[in-house]
Amino acid sequence: MSPVNTPLRLYNTLTRAKEDFVPLDAANVRMYVCGPTVYDFAHIGNARPVIVFDVLNRLLRHLYGAEHVTYVRNITDVDDKINARAIRDFPDLPLNDAIRAVTEKTANQFFADVKALGCLEPNVQPRATDNIREMVAIIGKLLANGHAYIATGAEGREVLFAVNTMADYGQLSKRRLEDQQAGARIAVEGHKRNPGDFVLWKESAATEPGWHAEFTDGARTEAIFGRPGWHIECSAMSHRYLGETFDIHGGGLDLIFPHHENEIAQSRCAFGQNVMAKVWMHNGFLQVEGEKMSKSLGNFVTINELLHTDKFGGRSWPGEVLRLAMLKTHYRQPIDWTVKALEEAEKTLDRWYSIIGDATWPDDGFDDDVFAALCDDLNTSGALGGLHQVAAAEASIARPDSANRPLKRLRNTANLLGLLQASETEWRRLKRGSDDIDSSAVQSLIDARLAARAAKNWAESDRIRDELLAMGIQLKDNKDGTTTWEVKR
16 A cells, blocks of 8 residues: 555544544644643653654654644643642742742653653643733633623632533533533532633632733723633643644543533634634543552552652563553553553564664665554554564564665654664663663674574573573563563563
8 A cells, every 4th residue: 555545534523533634734734732730740641642642743744744744732830739739849939939840840850751752842832821921812802702701709700701602612522501501510600600601710819820911891801810721721822833723633531521622612712713623632541450540549650650660560661661552552442551561562672673673774664554554543553563564574584794684664664653763772771771781792692592593503502592691681582583682680
């Protein structure tokens, strides 16, 4: 199958159908993905959308050219959870300084963690606190055209979005407004016109962070020192960097309602557009060893803990292992995060790295079947099946010492998924966490052992195995004829 004739098809939550992807402008393909709220280190569930949409970003860059793709992933650094963490961790600092201390640390840790997962940096990673002006401007538009109002609640003045002013509110989640009203479990707060009305801006107390803003509701203008609601943040940042409408909006399944539904309401009503984003994509939930991840169950694990501690499975794991384990399940399906899955992913990478070695080979293209699987709504599990076939074919070719080794597609194809971005030596060093073993010497001994086995010189084969074992190297002879190794634990 020729890549030229392979259309990209994506499942659109908005239409509940898989559709051919046709960008609004092929010279400016635009994608926005909701990033983390940086009140704490990101957990492994946060890693799923990061990895999923990194693969999509890579695919879009391949299809349209890197210079024609803009990928925006935000940082939420204003939130009541952040306020609470700042007061707890930095009680002696002024609140705004304490908040900055919390968010700087956690945001920088997030950037380092996702880099270890093999993710490309988005084109823009905006912070909510750097986009307050844009939020206030959009709220002003909503007030001017009758989609918002100012009211006073128990905790002060608020600017609220009036959901009944939008005729088709609920399109994304398929929740009809009248059904929400009829079966509402939450009491109608006295200052709200409708129980579904949500906060755009809320007044801050003296002990809370805030910004000065003026809002006009009808004939009156009020100055409200306050902070934004959660949903308006993403409407503002996506509009600033991608425009009134753009191609793809992504995030976790849990964001469909209310976050993404309310983003759509704000953006469409402010700018008078029929859509905010053409395609809405959502990844499925993550469990840990068959149970919902929660701190109360003791199975809550951060990306950083997986990378650097022995909390999960009694050891740390290379970022590429986490990435491969994540990609083995289709992004829209639930995933069970298990030690066994990580062990299997690591064995696969050991085998693949032993095939590609350390040499840098000219670009030999990529496997069309793997590319076609990715174009079918990011079918990463199907793509990995194709990679196994490519690896098996390449493993059947002997590894010569000369530079005449045939051009290979395994590394090039795997790079579409963000895999095999290192050399074999780099991979082994990453697994060890040190440089105390000469990988080239190990490989030379393995090659010599393979030659002895081919000559049925079993005594020499056993001698080399024992020599490697004395060096702390454990060998594994694979069914495809390759031998992989790891440092004995």
